[in-house]
Amino acid sequence: MNTQNRITQIFKIQHPIIQAGMVWCAGWELAAAVSNAGGLGIIGAGSMTPDILKEHIQKTKNATSKPFAVNLPLLYSRIEDQIDVIIKTNVPIVFTSAGNPSLHTSRLKEAGITVAHVVSSAKFAKKAHASGVDVIVAEGFEAGGHNGKDETTTLCLIPQVVDAVPIPVIAAGGIADGRSMLAAMALGAEGVQIGSRFVASLESSAHEKFKHAVVTANEGDTELTLKELTPVRLLKNEFYQKITTAYSLRANKDDLAALLGKGRAKLGMFEGDLNEGELEIGQVCAAIHEILPAGEIVRKILSEYENLGGQKLGGYFDFKATK
Amino acid sequence: MNTQNRITQIFKIQHPIIQAGMVWCAGWELAAAVSNAGGLGIIGAGSMTPDILKEHIQKTKNATSKPFAVNLPLLYSRIEDQIDVIIKTNVPIVFTSAGNPSLHTSRLKEAGITVAHVVSSAKFAKKAHASGVDVIVAEGFEAGGHNGKDETTTLCLIPQVVDAVPIPVIAAGGIADGRSMLAAMALGAEGVQIGSRFVASLESSAHEKFKHAVVTANEGDTELTLKELTPVRLLKNEFYQKITTAYSLRANKDDLAALLGKGRAKLGMFEGDLNEGELEIGQVCAAIHEILPAGEIVRKILSEYENLGGQKLGGYFDFKATK
Numbered sequence: 001m002n003t004q005n006r007i008t009q010i011f012k013i014q015h016p017i018i019q020a021g022m023v024w025c026a027g028w029e030l031a032a033a034v035s036n037a038g039g040l041g042i043i044g045a046g047s048m049t050p051d052i053l054k055e056h057i058q059k060t061k062n063a064t065s066k067p068f069a070v071n072l073p074l075l076y077s078r079i080e081d082q083i084d085v086i087i088k089t090n091v092p093i094v095f096t097s098a099g100n101p102s103l104h105t106s107r108l109k110e111a112g113i114t115v116a117h118v119v120s121s122a123k124f125a126k127k128a129h130a131s132g133v134d135v136i137v138a139e140g141f142e143a144g145g146h147n148g149k150d151e152t153t154t155l156c157l158i159p160q161v162v163d164a165v166p167i168p169v170i171a172a173g174g175i176a177d178g179r180s181m182l183a184a185m186a187l188g189a190e191g192v193q194i195g196s197r198f199v200a201s202l203e204s205s206a207h208e209k210f211k212h213a214v215v216t217a218n219e220g221d222t223e224l225t226l227k228e229l230t231p232v233r234l235l236k237n238e239f240y241q242k243i244t245t246a247y248s249l250r251a252n253k254d255d256l257a258a259l260l261g262k263g264r265a266k267l268g269m270f271e272g273d274l275n276e277g278e279l280e281i282g283q284v285c286a287a288i289h290e291i292l293p294a295g296e297i298v299r300k301i302l303s304e305y306e307n308l309g310g311q312k313l314g315g316y317f318d319f320k321a322t323k
Numbered sequence: 324m325n326t327q328n329r330i331t332q333i334f335k336i337q338h339p340i341i342q343a344g345m346v347w348c349a350g351w352e353l354a355a356a357v358s359n360a361g362g363l364g365i366i367g368a369g370s371m372t373p374d375i376l377k378e379h380i381q382k383t384k385n386a387t388s389k390p391f392a393v394n395l396p397l398l399y400s401r402i403e404d405q406i407d408v409i410i411k412t413n414v415p416i417v418f419t420s421a422g423n424p425s426l427h428t429s430r431l432k433e434a435g436i437t438v439a440h441v442v443s444s445a446k447f448a449k450k451a452h453a454s455g456v457d458v459i460v461a462e463g464f465e466a467g468g469h470n471g472k473d474e475t476t477t478l479c480l481i482p483q484v485v486d487a488v489p490i491p492v493i494a495a496g497g498i499a500d501g502r503s504m505l506a507a508m509a510l511g512a513e514g515v516q517i518g519s520r521f522v523a524s525l526e527s528s529a530h531e532k533f534k535h536a537v538v539t540a541n542e543g544d545t546e547l548t549l550k551e552l553t554p555v556r557l558l559k560n561e562f563y564q565k566i567t568t569a570y571s572l573r574a575n576k577d578d579l580a581a582l583l584g585k586g587r588a589k590l591g592m593f594e595g596d597l598n599e600g601e602l603e604i605g606q607v608c609a610a611i612h613e614i615l616p617a618g619e620i621v622r623k624i625l626s627e628y629e630n631l632g633g634q635k636l637g638g639y640f641d642f643k644a645t646k
Binding site for chain 1: 444445446463464465472473474475476477478479480482483496497498500502503505506507509510511542543546547573606607609610631632
């Protein structure tokens with residue numbers, strides 16, 4: 001099986017399976033486990049101080065000799081300090097998200113770092129490409145956590161982004177098994193970024209209670225809400241019901257911000273308060289039924305992908321070559 | 324190339340491409356053109372009186388010797404009269420939607436008619452299967468027109484529906500080319516139902532102005548709205564802006580129903596009032612750029628599907644066989 005395409009070549013990895021750098025869930029144990037399995041593990045810096053990020057980078061390096069990445073939300077308050085740490089510790093790959101890629105891409109590139117940027121539209125993909133990033137991650141409406149305002153689904157988004165930019169595209173949102181990986185590759189993606197499935201892994205730093213909530217969720221159990229602030233897809237819990245009540249009482253933006261407050265993501269996902277916490281997860285959680293080691297998740301998805309026909313198609317789809 | 328699977332066998336068609344039976348856009352000319360090209364053409368009865376439906380069925384029969392279907396929204400006020408016409412004119416296939424399939428499926432089946440039912444969740448797919456339908460159409464959040472409350476996207480929906488029922492599943496929502504067809508088949512669908520792309524066909528009965536609006540729409544130009552009434556995905560026009568204003572003024576359900584009034588779908592899609600009409604279309608309209616003959620659309624999608632690898636996979640995916 002041909003296991004090389006532009007994504008595996010650029011990242012120097014075996015398989016184009018990327019583990020999303022989720023806040024509170026993606027520490028060094030998860031990143032190292034995914035990288036050791038031949039995918040790309042990502043440390044989620046969004047929930048880390050620069051010192052804690054430095055510690056996670058060092059531990060990842062101790063646990064794997066393979067490439068890994070750091071996810072950096074560009075709206076983070078101590079972004080310059082985070083970038084200092086990333087450059088000084090020779091992190092090879094950075095995924096940026098939630099912000100303007102033109103501000104920091106050149107500094108990262110000058111340090112020899114490969115840069116991927118997360119977008120929710122073809123318009124933003126073009127801007128990211130113009131700012132010099134190497135790879136686009138196109139994330140659809142079904143994805144967990146923060147999301148775009150256009151609500152374009154992964155199925156509609158990927159072909160439009162692939163047509164809009166010449167650089168390789170990673171599909172995100174709604175991908176959790178070999179079927180959805182094959183679908184994403186058929187749409188022209190050259191890799192998949194998987195979040196929810198890895199939240200439900202042994203090595204994820206999510207609280208056990210949150211992992212359990214993910215694997216027992218049913219269809220319709222998430223919703224993209226708080227659109228007046230930053231749209232976010234949440235598991236429907238007591239806190240979500242409070243949001244619903246606030247809307248029915250005609251809450252405005254300030255009311256919603258006050259209700260959200262601070263620290264709810266940590267409270268829910270990391271500390272396991274399923275009632276009052278903010279539980280960020282993708283729609284595809286309804287199709288996730290077990291907590292497995294992250295390496296086994298990678299191998300299982302790859303095996304399903306190959307059995308479904310990925311192999312017959314000459315390994316990973318190279319859409320650009322067949323178009 | 325193996326061009327048979329359960330969908331082509333059940334419907335006795337050449338290719339598993341189904342044209343959605345869209346209100347105001349899918350008359351006999353479109354249905355006959357798609358059936359003549361080897362797909363399944365569907366007459367949209369939702370905008371027809373029983374007499375007009377009878378006329379469209381007769382004209383379809385005059386224009387093609389191949390199988391065709393009628394789409395029947397189950398909430399239609401003269402549903403019994405519609406079913407009388409369908410049975411008396413020997414329509415071979417009926418697609419039911421927007422209602423409870425347990426009410427009319429047995430009558431249709433007793434008349435020897437093949438029945439497909441449109442759902443938006445695995446839960447409703449199981450109910451439809453229990454009511455005796457032959458085929459499930461699973462329609463995602465990105466689809467145009469009326470839609471489910473769970474907002475599950477096609478990428479997340481199809482694998483869950485395929486796993487929930489033993490009967491074949493047709494994917495709907497977000498499909499407009501060979502890439503998205505291949506993605507849907509990779510997810511386990513055995514056919515695709517395509518709406519928006521056929522609105523923009525020569526034979527569609529949509530007004531020329533609406534067709535033009537569809538092929539010039541950009542990403543983010545549709546939204547699922549009026550969720551308090553029946554959720555519907557609309558192209559953003561002046562009427563949509565009025566809905567947005569109503570929401571900002573904290574309109575309730577009655578206010579929204581009054582604003583919607585009656586006859587806006589006909590006004591917009593059939594009579595071409597792009598300002599005041601209700602313009603039902605899918606998210607994928609952003610990827611549709613030309614108005615083509617319906618038969619050419621079928622051939623183009625098939626050709627793209629085969630070039631992408633559908634052929635290498637032994638024709639149409641048979642997910643059940645490869646799982």
